[in-house]
Amino acid sequence: MISVFGKRYDFGHEGFGDGFKLEELVSEGYELLEIFNWSDHFPVLGWFDFQGVRKRCKKLASKVNVFVRRIIEEHRMKRVNGKLGDECVGDFVDVLLDLEMENSLSDSDMVVVL
Secondary structure, eight states, rough: HHHHHSOOOSSSSSSHHHHHHHHHHHHHHHHHHHHHHHHHOOGTTOOEEEEHHHHHHHHHHHHHHHHHHHHHHHHHHHTTTTOOOTTTTOOOOHHHHHHHHOOOHHHHHHHHOO
């Protein structure tokens, strides 16, 4: 995650920290990918969410959105405070923020890419 978000996450410490939050989000995502969703195979059932997959996906997407937007905001603050110099090679978030400066990328676009 260092190359993407610019920091190392400490996983496995239950109950606190960004590492725990990220681990929860990733685990929930993998769990949702594993579920056999009937409406994927029988489109006529698409209006029904018998297993609650759609509801869980929306909830997860909202949590991921908050998590990633906070990371983007932290990177912006580093730039404002001068902690990221011109000679410093940033991470992937910094590359996306550079594209934003060129008016090529919105916050929503960055969240989707990350």
